[in-house]
Amino acid sequence: MIPAPKRNYKLTILITLTLILVNNTLTKTSYAANTDMKKLFCIIPIGDIDKRIIEHTQTELEKRFNVSVDIGRQLDEPIYAYHKHKKQYNSTKILKKIHKLSLTGYDRILGIVDVDLYVPERTFVFGGADVKKKVSVISLTRLRQKFYDLPDDSTLFKYRTIIEAVHELGHTYGLYHCKDNRCVMFLSNTIGDTDHKGAEFCSNCENTLEEKKTSQNKNK
Ligand SMILES: [Zn+2]
Numbered sequence: 165m166i167p168a169p170k171r172n173y174k175l176t177i178l179i180t181l182t183l184i185l186v187n188n189t190l191t192k193t194s195y196a197a198n199t200d201m202k203k204l205f206c207i208i209p210i211g212d213i214d215k216r217i218i219e220h221t222q223t224e225l226e227k228r229f230n231v232s233v234d235i236g237r238q239l240d241e242p243i244y245a246y247h248k249h250k251k252q253y254n255s256t257k258i259l260k261k262i263h264k265l266s267l268t269g270y271d272r273i274l275g276i277v278d279v280d281l282y283v284p285e286r287t288f289v290f291g292g293a294d295v296k297k298k299v300s301v302i303s304l305t306r307l308r309q310k311f312y313d314l315p316d317d318s319t320l321f322k323y324r325t326i327i328e329a330v331h332e333l334g335h336t337y338g339l340y341h342c343k344d345n346r347c348v349m350f351l352s353n354t355i356g357d358t359d360h361k362g363a364e365f366c367s368n369c370e371n372t373l374e375e376k377k378t379s380q381n382k383n384k
């Protein structure tokens with residue numbers, strides 16, 4: 165009889181469609197669950213950077229942002245960003261270079277360099293960030309006491325690194341500069357400003373950060 169196989173054929177199509185639908189629902193469910201998983205940051209060493217400072221930054225950022233932090237492959241010294249008259253490196257060019265790596269699977273990227281940075285509008289910067297691309301960079305050069313002809317202080321150096329890293333990552337969440345000089349989002353014009361503000365967000369910035377985190381999770 166011919167009609168029987170036809171019915172079977174229809175049944176097969178129906179089962180297949182049902183399976184596809186069920187599968188889609190399962191995929192969506194696991195995707196939704198993924199948004200509750202820990203976010204992933206990546207630290208990119210640019211040029212030779214002391215491994216201890218990278219690992220210290222990794223540990224501190226994991227605690228402070230409640231994320232997992234990977235350490236990426238080291239990039240070459242940023243000669244493409246060098247300005248021969250200023251004898252400094254353009255931080256915007258470094259941010260573009262990091263973005264061009266097109267690292268997937270990371271929410272935010274932090275480059276660490278040990279060269280003096282500038283942007284055309286300022287004589288120097290401690291770091292920089294691109295809010296849209298969620299890429300940031302900090303320089304270690306002006307965080308050492310040695311830069312100011314003072315005796316080395318490794319504890320202070322490590323703490324300053326965290327302050328600047330938290331500040332630039334704060335920008336990647338859409339936070340602006342804060343007027344409170346005890347807030348990490350205060351704009352440092354001098355290393356004294358950095359030491360004075362510390363690595364904590366003021367309550368306003370903390371609230372804004374939490375709001376941004378929530379809305380960015382929803383938009384994912
Ligand atoms: Zn800033």
Ligand SMILES: [Zn+2]
Nearest residue numbers: 342347366369
């Ligand atoms: Zn603040």
